[in-house]
Amino acid sequence: xxxxxxxxxxxxxxxxxxxxxxxxxxxxxxxxxxxxxxxxxxxxxxxxxxxxxxxxxxxxxxxxxxxxxxxxxxxxxxxxxxxxxxxxxxxxxxxxxxxxxxxxxxxxxxxxxxxxxxxxxxxxxxxxxxxxxxxxxxxxxxxxxxxxxxxxxxxxxxxxxxxxxxxxxxxxxxxxxxxxxxxxxxxxxxxxxxxxxxxxxxxxxxxxxxxxxxxxxxxxxxxxxxxxxxxxxxxxxxxxxxxxxxxxxxxxxxxxxxxxxxxxxxxxxxxxxxxxxxxxxxxxxxxxxxxxxxxxxxxxxxxxxxxxxxxxxxxxxxxxxxxxxxxxxxxxxxxxxxxxxxxxxxxxxxxxxxxxxxxxxxxxxxxxxxxxxxxxxxxxxxxxxxxxxxxxxxxxxxxxxxxxxxxxxxxxxxxxxxxxxxxxxxxxxxxxxxxxxxxxxxxxxxxxxxxxxxxxxxxxxxxxxxxxxxxxxxx
Numbered sequence: 001x002x003x004x005x006x007x008x009x010x011x012x013x014x015x016x017x018x019x020x021x022x023x024x025x026x027x028x029x030x031x032x033x034x035x036x037x038x039x040x041x042x043x044x045x046x047x048x049x050x051x052x053x054x055x056x057x058x059x060x061x062x063x064x065x066x067x068x069x070x071x072x073x074x075x076x077x078x079x080x081x082x083x084x085x086x087x088x089x090x091x092x093x094x095x096x097x098x099x100x101x102x103x104x105x106x107x108x109x110x111x112x113x114x115x116x117x118x119x120x121x122x123x124x125x126x127x128x129x130x131x132x133x134x135x136x137x138x139x140x141x142x143x144x145x146x147x148x149x150x151x152x153x154x155x156x157x158x159x160x161x162x163x164x165x166x167x168x169x170x171x172x173x174x175x176x177x178x179x180x181x182x183x184x185x186x187x188x189x190x191x192x193x194x195x196x197x198x199x200x201x202x203x204x205x206x207x208x209x210x211x212x213x214x215x216x217x218x219x220x221x222x223x224x225x226x227x228x229x230x231x232x233x234x235x236x237x238x239x240x241x242x243x244x245x246x247x248x249x250x251x252x253x254x255x256x257x258x259x260x261x262x263x264x265x266x267x268x269x270x271x272x273x274x275x276x277x278x279x280x281x282x283x284x285x286x287x288x289x290x291x292x293x294x295x296x297x298x299x300x301x302x303x304x305x306x307x308x309x310x311x312x313x314x315x316x317x318x319x320x321x322x323x324x325x326x327x328x329x330x331x332x333x334x335x336x337x338x339x340x341x342x343x344x345x346x347x348x349x350x351x352x353x354x355x356x357x358x359x360x361x362x363x364x365x366x367x368x369x370x371x372x373x374x375x376x377x378x379x380x381x382x383x384x385x386x387x388x389x390x391x392x393x394x395x396x397x398x399x400x401x402x403x404x405x406x407x408x409x410x411x412x413x414x415x416x417x418x419x420x421x422x423x424x425x426x427x428x429x430x431x432x433x434x435x436x437x438x439x440x441x442x443x444x445x446x447x448x449x450x451x452x453x454x455x456x457x458x459x460x461x462x463x464x465x466x467x468x469x470x471x472x473x474x475x
Contacts, residue, residue: 019148041107125451437453
């Protein structure tokens with residue numbers, strides 16, 4: 001964390017001067033297009049914003065069409081649409097599928113934003129807006145790189161197929177079915193997912209690992225109505241107390257998950273894996289202070305980066321029940337609830353983890369209450385070999401444009417589409433993203449370095465040149 005680099009510096013060997021001139025001449029128009037997309041409150045998880053999600057999809061489709069892409073389609077999914085486009089005029093060259101998402105998280109709490117979340121501004125070199133770094137920057141960057149290449153060369157160096165999803169922030173409920181239905185149209189040699197970022201200190205990085213997710217809701221009920229705590233206290237169990245008892249049984253104070261079988265399928269870290277983590281520039285004290293916590297906490301025997309990138313977790317995300325208003329109300333609540341997420345690592349199956357946790361909850365729950373567990377969503381983890389040729393091409397492009405060799409990192413978050421593309425389409429995946437590690441994703445004052453945005457466009461263009469030199473078998 002103590003190490004840093006200047007956010008983005010255009011340069012490197014074999015610069016395409018014609019491309020650079022075009023990008024320089026169109027910088028203002030490019031900025032306004034990025035802002036226009038950010039102004040659309042495409043919050044996929046709130047039904048009232050469905051028209052905004054469609055508007056964002058139509059905007060992205062129009063920009064791809066204007067950039068020179070063909071067969072542009074705002075494709076129906078049963079939920080928010082997927083934007084598809086392709087350009088397939090590079091015979092004998094690789095075909096690449098590109099993924100990003102145009103939907104965003106809710107912007108609450110609004111009072112913590114420095115400026116309105118859907119009125120983008122550039123301040124101190126940062127674009128400030130909801131979706132600025134997660135992930136509308138990547139939608140815009142890929143589109144602008146395509147535009148610049150076609151405008152200056154009249155062609156792309158590779159065959160491209162682009163999909164911009166509209167439900168990534170709300171569990172991608174319809175994406176897998178859409179991928180299955182469009183398998184032939186989406187055939188490619190590999191896929192590039194741009195929904196990741198750089199390492200701490202804004203160090204260029206290629207993400208090789210993402211954790212998966214099992215997300216559940218625990219419901220504890222007793223009486224059909226709230227009961228007077230004076231009249232009934234001592235006669236019936238309290239669902240809120242029982243909920244706390246169940247939650248406490250799931251995880252020990254040392255951070256170890258107590259669910260039997262939870263760790264059975266975890267791929268152990270090899271000595272080489274542990275060395276790779278140890279070699280990353282990192283300072284626990286600085287990390288702790290940046291978060292404002294008194295101490296770091298987690299599974300014993302692993303470093304902070306190992307715990308956040310390569311070990312599974314179980315965490316309560318929300319807990320509620322009973323009276324929460326001002327003053328007093330003496331009740332035994334009729335019900336209490338908790339939302340619980342498990343971040344998963346390589347070889348863990350979200351369906352199996354859900355079953356293990358649900359079975360353990362049933363075992364430890366008091367028999368004096370009724371307990372149900374709802375499966376809300378899940379996504380498989382992903383781990384990509386560092387020596388993947390496409391990943392190496394991405395590394396060369398990053399070094400040529402940002403001026404330093406990238407790090408290889410594992411991120412603690414989940415991008416379920418990565419596993420979906422691997423399992424449904426059978427394509428290897430490269431994760432190439434440019435968001436700052438501290439870009440406040442999902443939080444107030446989300447931001448993106450404009451220098452990362454601009455240099456990243458050059459990186460993407462350079463990446464397609466690097467990929468054009470690769471040889472693949474038939475998909």
